[in-house]
Structures are given as structure tokens and as C-alpha cells.
Amino acid sequence: MRKLLVPIVLILIGVFFSSAYVIEEGTCGIILRFNKIIGLSEPGLHFKFPGMDNVKIVDAKIKTTNSPNNVGQEQKFRTRENKNLVVDYFVQWKIVDFNRYYETIAAGNSIENLLLARSNGCLRTEIEKLNIIDVVNDTNNNSHNSIVTRVKDILNSTVKELDKSNSIENQANKDEKALEVNQASMRPFGIEVIDVRLKKVNFPQEMSNSIYEKMKAERNNVFQNQHFQGVKRADEIRAEATLEVTKILSEAERQSRSIRGEGDANAIKLYADAFGKDIEFFSFIRRLKTYERSFTDNDIVVISPDSEFFKYMKLKSDN
Incomplete structure (x- = not known):
């Protein structure tokens, strides 16, 4: 009996360790039984059926996805004036439906690629309605009518459920058509967009160089004009100063001669008075x-x- 007790204990210990698993804080466990989702596991210690159940750990924290501009892929957006802009933005999102999320990634789709595709489509639609100055002024605007708010609402909008015959992959391939009917929501993929922010709005590099050269030429013209005005004003001040000096010297000479004449006249008068005696x-x-x-x-x-x-x-x- 004692000989059987040790193997039984070892087996029980092995079963315990193979069936126990821990979900850390900020993550969620998706329980799969024969590759079919049967439940979710919150943070803490849990148990599963060895050999039958499999647990996929998914990060449940808020994630940030940057626009393709951050990886060297310049995204151009055309304004109402038919001018191109390069918009750098980021999207913060979290998983709200782990079942749908797992179905999406299990089908080989990238949530971030889907999110960027739909975000680009929404931004493109919204920017086409505005002029350049409106887009620039809207960069730090978080009001209800701002670009980022409208894009976030579209990405979080509720859409009709797809037919069971349509797979997640087929749905992902219809992004452009879904956007046209205002169905660019990320809800079918089990995520919710928390925030959308425009970090930077620039002109394309070739346009930026052209604008820079134009601004440089304008600044040179302003400099030349101001330099000319300065030289002209200096000549005017110099001429006014010379004229004023001439007037002062002339007046001084006139007063000097007048005083000298008065002195000579007084001297002559004194001489005449003295000599007359x-x-x-x-x-x-x-x-x-x-x-x-x-x-x-x-x-x-x-x-x-x-x-x-x-x-x-x-x-x-x-x-």
C-alpha cells in the first residue's frame, strides 16, 4: 500500500500543476476546449482540465497604435482645397469582447492593421471636408465636432451583425465598402477605441521644400525692402541734420555779425564821443x-x- 501511495501522490501533484494556471493583473485568459472558446479567466489562480483545455493569455490593458508615419510610411490626406497633408496620429484602444477579439486574431488578422486601415479611411473622409487652416486649427480641438471625436465615434459605432456565413476575414476585406455606408466600426472585432489624437500635421516633403523656399524668398524680399527703407531713412535723417546744422551755423554767423557790428558801432560812437571833445x-x-x-x-x-x-x-x- 505504501508503495502505491508515492506514485499516487506524484500523479496528483502532476495533475495539480498541469491543471492550475495563474492569470496576472492586466491580462485575461481565454479558455479553449478543443479550440472552441468556453469561457474567460479573470486575474488570479484557476484550474483547467489537463489535455482538454488550453488557455490563451491576452493583454487586457489599454494599447496605443501609432500611425504608419512613425514607421516611415508617409500617409497623405487630401483637403477640400485639393492640397495634400501628412497627418501623424495615434489611437488608444482596449479589448471589450475577448471572444470576438480572439476570433479575429485566430483567423490570422492583425487588429492593429485593421484599426489603422479604418482610422485612415475615417480621417481621409473627415479631412476631405475641411480646408488646411481648419485641419491645423482642429489639431488640439477636443470638442464634440472635432475631427478626432468624429473619427472615434465612427470607430465605436454599432453596426449590424454579419451573416453567420461571413467570416471575420471576409469582413476585414470589405473595409472600404463598410466605410462608404458608415460602418467602419471596430466593435465587430471586440475592441473599443478610447482616444484618437492628431500629433502633427505637415505638408509632404516636396511641398514643404517648395514652401520653405518661397518663405525664404519672401523673407529676403522683406529684408531687402527694409534695408532699402533703412538706407533711405538714414539719408533723410542725415540730410535733415545737415540742413539743421547749416541753419544753426548761418543763424549763429548772422547773430555774430550783428553783435560784431553793434560792437563796432558802439566803439566808433565811443571814439567819436571821446575824440570830439x-x-x-x-x-x-x-x-x-x-x-x-x-x-x-x-x-x-x-x-x-x-x-x-x-x-x-x-x-x-x-x-
Whole structure:
């Protein structure tokens, strides 16, 4: 009996470990019995029938899918003005129906590829309704009428159930037609879109280069025009300053001459008043000034000593 007890215990331990499984927080277990979904497992310790049941662990956290622009595939969207824009965006989503989600991925489909295909289609439809300026202004707009809100509502819209004869793969191949009838919902695939955000809106590279060159030329024209205006204004200021200096110097010269004339007139008047009192003294002073101007170091004057010119140079003898 003791010999059988040890194998039985080992078998029970093996059965326990082969039937027990743990679902971690943030994940969900899909229980398959002969590849058919029979239930879901919440986080915690669970048990299954060994050899019959299989458990697929699925990430239940919110996921983020970036637009193809992040992997080098430039997506162009045409506006109402027939101008191309490159829109970089991301979509956040989570699984709400694990059965549908598993059926989708089990059929070989990629949820992220399906999500990007439908998101691109919705964005293309919405951007075609707007001008470039409206798209740029709508980038950070989270109102009910914004692009991202409308796209999220379309992706989360409720659509009619497909016929049982239609597979998930056939449904995925009809994205374009489903979008035309406003059935671009991701609900049939078991996911819900939490948020859609536009990260960046740019022109295509070739258009960006053209716009940059145009802006550069415009800036050069503005620079040249401002430089010309600056040189012109500098010449005007310089001319005004020169004219003002000329006026100031002219006025100063006029006032100087006027003052000098007034001074000379006052001096002459003083001389006249002084000399008028003594004619002989006046004559003497005038003759001295004449002597001063006449006799210099290099001048030779030949005049008779008896000339009237030497009247005041003659010594008078005392009688």
C-alpha cells in the first residue's frame, strides 16, 4: 500500500500543476476546449482540465497604435482645397469582447492593421471636408465636432451583425465598402477605441521644400525692402541734420555779425564821443595808428623829413 501511495501522490501533484494556471493583473485568459472558446479567466489562480483545455493569455490593458508615419510610411490626406497633408496620429484602444477579439486574431488578422486601415479611411473622409487652416486649427480641438471625436465615434459605432456565413476575414476585406455606408466600426472585432489624437500635421516633403523656399524668398524680399527703407531713412535723417546744422551755423554767423557790428558801432560812437571833445588828440591817435601800420620790419619808406606825415614825430624845442 505504501508503495502505491508515492506514485499516487506524484500523479496528483502532476495533475495539480498541469491543471492550475495563474492569470496576472492586466491580462485575461481565454479558455479553449478543443479550440472552441468556453469561457474567460479573470486575474488570479484557476484550474483547467489537463489535455482538454488550453488557455490563451491576452493583454487586457489599454494599447496605443501609432500611425504608419512613425514607421516611415508617409500617409497623405487630401483637403477640400485639393492640397495634400501628412497627418501623424495615434489611437488608444482596449479589448471589450475577448471572444470576438480572439476570433479575429485566430483567423490570422492583425487588429492593429485593421484599426489603422479604418482610422485612415475615417480621417481621409473627415479631412476631405475641411480646408488646411481648419485641419491645423482642429489639431488640439477636443470638442464634440472635432475631427478626432468624429473619427472615434465612427470607430465605436454599432453596426449590424454579419451573416453567420461571413467570416471575420471576409469582413476585414470589405473595409472600404463598410466605410462608404458608415460602418467602419471596430466593435465587430471586440475592441473599443478610447482616444484618437492628431500629433502633427505637415505638408509632404516636396511641398514643404517648395514652401520653405518661397518663405525664404519672401523673407529676403522683406529684408531687402527694409534695408532699402533703412538706407533711405538714414539719408533723410542725415540730410535733415545737415540742413539743421547749416541753419544753426548761418543763424549763429548772422547773430555774430550783428553783435560784431553793434560792437563796432558802439566803439566808433565811443571814439567819436571821446575824440570830439579834443580834435588835436584825435588827430594824434589817428597818426599813431598810421605809423603803426606803415612801419614794419621789412618795409622801406622814403619820405621827406619835412613832410606833414612826420608832424607828430618832430621834437619841438623849448623856447
